[in-house]
Amino acid sequence: MLSFDPDNVSFCTGNYIDGQHTQQNYGQIEVSRPSDGKAYATIPESGIDGVADAVEIAETKRISSGWSTCSPRQRGAILHRWADLIEEDAAYLGQLEALGSTRPITDVINHEIPFTAEAIRFYAECADKYSGDLLPTRKDSLGMLIPEPYGVVAAITPWNFPLSMASWKCGPALAAGNAVVLKPSELTPFSTLRLAELAVNAGLPAGVLNIVQGSGLTTGSALVKHPLIRKVSFTGSTVTGAQIMSDAGFNGMKPVTLELGGKSPQLVFNDAGDPAEIAQRIFRGFTANGGQACVAGTRLIIQRDIAPALLDHLIVLCQQCLPGNTWLETSRYSPLIDSRQGNKVQSLIRQSCLEGGEILAGGKRFDHTEEGWFWQPTLLTSVEQDNCAVQEEIFGPVLTVQYFDDEEEGIALAQHRNYGLCAGVHTQRLSVAMRAMQSLNSGTVWINRYGRSGDFIIPTGGFMGSGIGKDLGRQAFQACQRQKSVLIDF
Numbered sequence: 012m013l014s015f016d017p018d019n020v021s022f023c024t025g026n027y028i029d030g031q032h033t034q035q036n037y038g039q040i041e042v043s044r045p046s047d048g049k050a051y052a053t054i055p056e057s058g059i060d061g062v063a064d065a066v067e068i069a070e071t072k073r074i075s076s077g078w079s080t081c082s083p084r085q086r087g088a089i090l091h092r093w094a095d096l097i098e099e100d101a102a103y104l105g106q107l108e109a110l111g112s113t114r115p116i117t118d119v120i121n122h123e124i125p126f127t128a129e130a131i132r133f134y135a136e137c138a139d140k141y142s143g144d145l146l147p148t149r150k151d152s153l154g155m156l157i158p159e160p161y162g163v164v165a166a167i168t169p170w171n172f173p174l175s176m177a178s179w180k181c182g183p184a185l186a187a188g189n190a191v192v193l194k195p196s197e198l199t200p201f202s203t204l205r206l207a208e209l210a211v212n213a214g215l216p217a218g219v220l221n222i223v224q225g226s227g228l229t230t231g232s233a234l235v236k237h238p239l240i241r242k243v244s245f246t247g248s249t250v251t252g253a254q255i256m257s258d259a260g261f262n263g264m265k266p267v268t269l270e271l272g273g274k275s276p277q278l279v280f281n282d283a284g285d286p287a288e289i290a291q292r293i294f295r296g297f298t299a300n301g302g303q304a305c306v307a308g309t310r311l312i313i314q315r316d317i318a319p320a321l322l323d324h325l326i327v328l329c330q331q332c333l334p335g336n337t338w339l340e341t342s343r344y345s346p347l348i349d350s351r352q353g354n355k356v357q358s359l360i361r362q363s364c365l366e367g368g369e370i371l372a373g374g375k376r377f378d379h380t381e382e383g384w385f386w387q388p389t390l391l392t393s394v395e396q397d398n399c400a401v402q403e404e405i406f407g408p409v410l411t412v413q414y415f416d417d418e419e420e421g422i423a424l425a426q427h428r429n430y431g432l433c434a435g436v437h438t439q440r441l442s443v444a445m446r447a448m449q450s451l452n453s454g455t456v457w458i459n460r461y462g463r464s465g466d467f468i469i470p471t472g473g474f475m476g477s478g479i480g481k482d483l484g485r486q487a488f489q490a491c492q493r494q495k496s497v498l499i500d501f
């Protein structure tokens with residue numbers, strides 16, 4: 012039985028620094044549950060002082076504990092134990108995540124927790140698999156390229172997937188020998204505290220992974236600017252990513268990994284296959300986590316002949332969808348994170364209709380969902396390429412529908428002027444799929460599927476306004492090391 016009583020879950024609410032939960036007297040921020048809007052806890056606004064504590068301890072402990080200099084295999088063993096503890100703690104960790112985030116408990120237990128643990132295992136395995144390079148120099152010299160950790164890495168995570176985002180940032184940074192100071196979103200702060208506690212229980216030296224709470228503008232910004240932070244890894248909106256890039260540049264020229272927004276197309280050709288099956292794929296692509304995923308496939312671009320059948324199936328799927336609080340085992344559909352996000356979704360749909368858009372399904376909040384913002388899966392048609400719903404990241408379960416006749420037209424519609432995160436191409440013809448893959452301005456192209464698999468070897472990251480650098484894959488591990496060039500004369 013996975014259902015639980017949301018008023019009966021106990022948890023820590025402060026920072027986690029040097030292996031201790033701390034309760035500072037810094038200003039307090041109220042935290043609410045997405046499912047019913049009820050305020051249920053507060054967190055501190057750590058600000059400059061709280062960040063300084065966390066970063067200075069991370070730098071001291073990184074060196075004094077030997078984390079940066081121990082054998083990489085030792086680091087890998089501790090990360091493996093951490094992954095095991097996460098799975099053993101699934102019942103409690105899952106409740107923390109389902110209580111405060113938009114993820115229903117069944118989804119958290121079946122997907123989020125195993126994915127979090129597996130991502131950490133992937134980087135545990137990377138720890139001793141990458142070496143530097145020997146460089147061809149003169150006969151009486153030896154040239155080498157030696158990877159080394161940066162020092163303390165700042166990780167800033169969003170509210171849509173708190174646990175897995177933390178594992179994507181901490182896994183590679185820790186495996187490569189860095190210390191990490193992580194600031195979770197103020198909207199979903201608690202599961203990350205437990206994650207860090209489990210890391211220390213697994214043998215990670217206290218102080219090597221610290222969690223600071225607070226808002227992005229105050230605490231997040233102080234973290235990016237702290238002089239001992241040597242690299243920044245961020246997932247969130249494009250606007251905040253740009254601000255972080257600028258702050259990182261002006262405060263020590265820190266390298267950044269930025270995984271940002273998207274407005275990803277799903278390009279469906281007439282020969283894609285069974286319309287009922289394709290409709291399921293498209294539906295999951297834009298409604299998973301209530302559409303609050305950077306990779307959400309929110310622009311359906313569909314060839315004319317398959318359009319009527321596919322849309323009929325999609326409308327039925329939208330109508331069958333039922334809301335349910337995240338702490339109930341039967342719930343499958345996520346609420347929006349808060350009223351601010353709800354108002355954003357609502358106003359963009361209204362604006363889209365003023366610009367000519369027509370609602371084919373959904374278009375409003377579900378009735379009878381207490382104070383939670385459960386938004387009906389929404390199909391918007393009659394939208395031109397410059398319609399706001401086609402151009403702007405809505406971050407809700409809203410799919411725009413556009414039509415094309417030939418391949419060239421379809422690919423042109425699929426390109427976005429700002430974003431380039433992901434794209435789905437659905438066709439049985441290899442040549443069409445490969446031409447589309449080559450033309451699309453997207454960091455990831457999925458062919459005859461939509462969404463990530465459990466293959467952590469495949470990196471993820473966007474082009475243009477969708478980001479810089481990659482999360483996951485070997486690339487994320489290598490991005491957590493700097494390369495030192497050495498030349499020895501003998």
Ligand code: NDP
Nearest residue numbers: 168169195196197226227231232247248251271272305406
């Ligand atoms: P943000 O990008 O503002 O927030 C993401 C993270 O960055 C949070 O931890 C936030 O802290 C922190 N942050 C905010 N400003 C700064 C800063 N100046 N310096 C350092 N850290 C900062 O996203 P929002 O929560 O405001 O959501 C707005 C929109 O962003 C959504 O509607 C959606 O379109 C997009 N988004 C995209 C995500 C993705 O996965 N690519 C994830 C989340 C949002 P805090 O929340 O505590 O203020």
